Amino acid sequence: MKITTRFLFFLLLACCQHAFSQARYTAWDSLALTPPMGWNSWNFFEARVSEQVIKDMADAMAANGMKAAGYQYLVIDDHWVGGRDKHNQLYPDPERFPHGMKYLADYVHGKGLKLGIYSDAAPLTCGGVTGSYNFEEEDARTFAGWGIDFLKYDYCNAPEDVTTAFARYARMGDALKKCGRPIVYSICEWGPRKPWLWARAAGGHLWRTTWDSRDVWESHNTNLTGMMEIFRQQENLAPYAGPGGWNDPDLLMVGLYGKGSSSSVDGRFKGCTTTEYRTHFALWCMLAAPLMVNMDLRTIDAETLRLLTNKQLIAINQDALGKQATTVLKRDSLQVLLKPLQGHAFAVCVFNTAASNAAFDIQLKKDLDLWQPFRIQEVWSGKNVSALKGTLAAHDCAVYILEEGQK
Numbered sequence: 001m002k003i004t005t006r007f008l009f010f011l012l013l014a015c016c017q018h019a020f021s022q023a024r025y026t027a028w029d030s031l032a033l034t035p036p037m038g039w040n041s042w043n044f045f046e047a048r049v050s051e052q053v054i055k056d057m058a059d060a061m062a063a064n065g066m067k068a069a070g071y072q073y074l075v076i077d078d079h080w081v082g083g084r085d086k087h088n089q090l091y092p093d094p095e096r097f098p099h100g101m102k103y104l105a106d107y108v109h110g111k112g113l114k115l116g117i118y119s120d121a122a123p124l125t126c127g128g129v130t131g132s133y134n135f136e137e138e139d140a141r142t143f144a145g146w147g148i149d150f151l152k153y154d155y156c157n158a159p160e161d162v163t164t165a166f167a168r169y170a171r172m173g174d175a176l177k178k179c180g181r182p183i184v185y186s187i188c189e190w191g192p193r194k195p196w197l198w199a200r201a202a203g204g205h206l207w208r209t210t211w212d213s214r215d216v217w218e219s220h221n222t223n224l225t226g227m228m229e230i231f232r233q234q235e236n237l238a239p240y241a242g243p244g245g246w247n248d249p250d251l252l253m254v255g256l257y258g259k260g261s262s263s264s265v266d267g268r269f270k271g272c273t274t275t276e277y278r279t280h281f282a283l284w285c286m287l288a289a290p291l292m293v294n295m296d297l298r299t300i301d302a303e304t305l306r307l308l309t310n311k312q313l314i315a316i317n318q319d320a321l322g323k324q325a326t327t328v329l330k331r332d333s334l335q336v337l338l339k340p341l342q343g344h345a346f347a348v349c350v351f352n353t354a355a356s357n358a359a360f361d362i363q364l365k366k367d368l369d370l371w372q373p374f375r376i377q378e379v380w381s382g383k384n385v386s387a388l389k390g391t392l393a394a395h396d397c398a399v400y401i402l403e404e405g406q407k
């Protein structure tokens with residue numbers, strides 16, 4: 001083939017490939033082509049969530065660099081509902097939300113951010129306020145009318161079987177699809193019914209895979225899941241995550257330091273170390289998990305802010321391929337995760353599960369089966385390095401971005 005013909009042929013092929021890759025995603029998928037990022041009121045504020053709290057968080061997020069880093073949603077979790085009026089329309093608690101939800105959504109939108117809300121697939125939520133069961137269409141329309149952009153839909157007080165769970169989630173999914181406003185749908189049945197198998201079919205963009213996270217590295221208790229228990233439960237779920245639908249290993253404990261009433265289980269857990277929070281955040285980025293911060297943003301310190309806005313980690317999390325990392329190596333106390341990134345690049349996280357120092361020296365070919373030459377950037381320092389080698393403190397991790405090319 002002549003060069004020009006060959007070029008035109010490849011151009012045509014590239015256009016077709018592009019068109020097909022775009023067509024793989026529906027408009028509904030496109031609401032969450034990358035994992036949603038934002039903040040949620042649950043662990044820190046619980047029943048104290050209010051209009052003022054959300055405004056304060058919006059102000060903080062818009063001003064402190066988090067919005068610029070990609071955080072978007074402010075999600076009002078449980079306890080916002082006042083009740084249903086005589087037209088069956090939900091209304092917020094009038095004392096904590098004195099100007100109503102439309103006013104609050106306008107405020108949040110005015111800051112260039114988005115507002116999320118919470119309900120439950122039963123007559124009552126986990127916190128005992130009115131849920132959406134049997135009012136799915138009415139409530140979806142109400143949320144759309146207020147300008148809501150995200151719905152977390154819980155499963156307290158609902159029947160245990162998976163058939164009913166699917167039916168109830170699909171009813172709200174269908175209602176959201178026709179409510180006239182794009183609303184990201186977050187399914188929260190905590191994992192027992194394996195939602196990764198059916199949540200997308202019910203319309204979900206993300207689905208919780210575990211019980212609530214607690215603010216502790218490891219709880220050694222299956223009923224109160226710490227970060228390591230949650231992390232281990234994600235190991236076989238990578239095939240289910242991708243653009244439009246994400247495994248959700250729950251909210252970020254980063255920066256709570258035992259201050260959340262729910263995550264500390266009323267003071268029983270004292271929180272994690274700064275090192276443990278940075279590993280937690282790095283792991284959630286590697287897992288392509290939704291990044292939902294929980295701490296009080298009014299009092300965020302510089303180090304936590306630097307972690308939560310780390311450009312490389314967020315790029316790893318938000319990478320367009322949408323792959324969830326898998327464990328490729330376990331050696332002594334070391335665990336190595338690999339996340340393919342677009343453009344034949346990879347993110348590698350080496351973390352130390354032990355409570356004492358551990359040296360590591362990971363060979364690309366022998367240990368990771370990566371044969372081509374790579375430029376390697378170490379994420380914490382931002383510096384280029386020639387090998388994946390060093391010493392990790394207890395529970396610390398090192399993260400690398402590998403791009404094809406000469407060292």
Ligand code: GAL
Pocket residue numbers: 042077078125126127154155156188190211212
């Ligand atoms: C739980 C849920 C938490 C929080 C809480 C509110 O079921 O897992 O994330 O939403 O309900 O009551």
